[in-house]
Amino acid sequence: MARKFFGTDGVRGTANQYPMTAEVALRIGAAVGRYFRNDGTNRHRVVIGKDTRLSGYMFENALTAGLTSTGMNVFLLGPVPTPAVGLLTNSMRADLGVMISASHNPAEDNGIKFFGPDGFKLSDEAELEIERLIEDGVEPVQATNIGRARRIDDGRFRYIERIKSSLPRAVPLRGVKVVVDCANGAAHRAAPEALWELGAEVIPVGVNPNGLNINKDCGSTQPRLACETVVAHGADVGICLDGDADRVMIIDEKGNVADGDQIMGLLATRWADEGRLNCGVLVATVMSNLGLERHLKDKGLRLERTAVGDRYVVEAMRKGGYNLGGEQSGHIVMTDHATTGDGLMAGLQFLAAMVESGQLASDLVNTFETVPQMLKNVRYAKGQAPLDVNAVKSVIADSELALIGKGRLLIRKSGTEPLIRVMVECEDSALLKTVVDAVVDSITEAVST
The missing domain is CATH 3.30.310.50 (Alpha-D-phosphohexomutase, C-terminal domain)
Structure with missing residues (x-):
């Protein structure tokens, strides 16, 4: 069956244009509700998060209508990073997690990503079955079985605590000056709060979302503002996230940008030295630089490549029992701590490397020589x-x-x-x-x- 709605990361497109319309979102909600509420009871629950796009309100309501019409109980998290949805789907014992976001795309786009009860993104097989159910149309339950919806106020705080726990307690961030660019997106509150609570001196940018400025002249795909801010404030490092905070770019104290390949190269070699890199393998996509592969080989490690898309990276990691992977674009997946790419968590791992080694960011971001x-x-x-x-x-x-x-x-x-x-x-x-x-x-x- 050919895919009509799903791409490499859920459903995505321009808001209010097919397939990203309120009508289709309602049908999608009803379809996934039917897929996960398969025993007819009202015990099933779904958590829904979103980024800061104006259209997020529309899709949040449409999905809620579709899901509750099939008997699913909906818990609305509001603006939270994509990895928070993966985390909370599992920790809240939900059957389904939904993130409304078009990630690094401009504000006029939006998307819908899905997580299963284990907190990992849905398989191709599950998505194909949901596509079939979308085509079948809405199948509402009896009036007495309609689901309920309510807002959850502490989702962001649960995520912050989980993020903080990924940093070793012996690694103090006091005295570290950090610029964090939140792309006017989902992490505009969580990222600065987490870094400040860990002791860092925080200089936030891209933290004034208005529904239309997400990823605009800021964030991991346009890091110039963050680079200039790092230099202007004499910061030690910059952490540059995208709109839903599942990607990161690191900026050294000189204003130079390090992509996901350099971050993965650093973490893989450090983890291997510490005996933490499972099977001596890093998983990355076909887009990752040949220099990364050569670097790992020189260290006695192996790079396993996948198709483009963080979900394919995660699938390979789970199949092989590996615990570190990602993409050149900045998705860094650490399955010891998270079920999907987490830009802020990867940023904290880089900060830990700085503190533990006593080295400057510029010494750490050039792990290997890239092939042009x-x-x-x-x-x-x-x-x-x-x-x-x-x-x-x-x-x-x-x-x-x-x-x-x-x-x-x-x-x-x-x-x-x-x-x-x-x-x-x-x-x-x-x-x-x-x-x-x-x-x-x-x-x-x-x-x-």
Whole structure:
């Protein structure tokens, strides 16, 4: 069965445009309600969190209507990070967790992510079954079995305590000056509060959400503001989150940005030295830099690659019994502490490395030498299939031939946006640029005709 609603991370799109409409959200709520309330009782519960997008109110209400119409009891958390939903789904013994967020996307987009009762994201098989139920339509229960909905006021505080517990008690943050950029998103209160309670001197930015400014000129995908703030305030480090706080970029005291690969490289080697890295394996996606793989091999460790998407990283981790993984984009998954990527938790692990080693952030963010890598995106319209165009196929084939023994080319459709992502990795910078330009130009021409 072909997917109609679900992408690599739930359902996502422009708010008030199909499929991200209130009507579809109600149908989705009813479908997942039917899927999880499978014994007909009213003991089943679902927790719903959201980020700070204006459209979150609409989807929160629509999902609640769909879920309660099938007999599910709904607990509304309000604005909380995505990892908080995974945590609270499990700790509150809920059957389902729902996060309303489009992560790093602009404010006009929104999305719906799902967590099972164990706090992990749903499997492909579960999503396909829910798609079938969405197509079947709403199947309401009798009036006496309609579910209840109520707000939970302490969800953020539960999450903060869990975050704090992931930092070793012997690691004091007193005297550490930290800039935290919350992208005007879900962690705008939780992140500064957690860092302050742990003793850090906190300089918050991106903490004034208005429903329309999430990820705008701030956050992990646009870290310039955080970089400038770190330098201007003489901070020791910057922690730059995205809109739902499941991603992080680290900024050193000089204002340089370290991506997820560098963070994973640091944590993997430290954990291995401490005997904490299960099986000597780090799990990352095909997008991670070849330099990371070489670095791990030199340390006697192994990189296991997956398809793009943190859910696929987590699936590989669970299958292999590994406890550290993530993505170059900043999803860092530590299954000893969390069920999904947690930007703030990863930031705390970096702070622990700084404190325990006595090193500057700039000494820690350059764990390995990267192989030159270039990523460009080409936007396409609904219904277009530029990768099926013969001229594009020909250019891709020629490019792959040119890179044999010198680098690699990765082309894929984004699972969250209408984009073709073109990534080339090659130590020959001239060839790198030539290949990227050739492939991007061919796709651009295909989508413009």
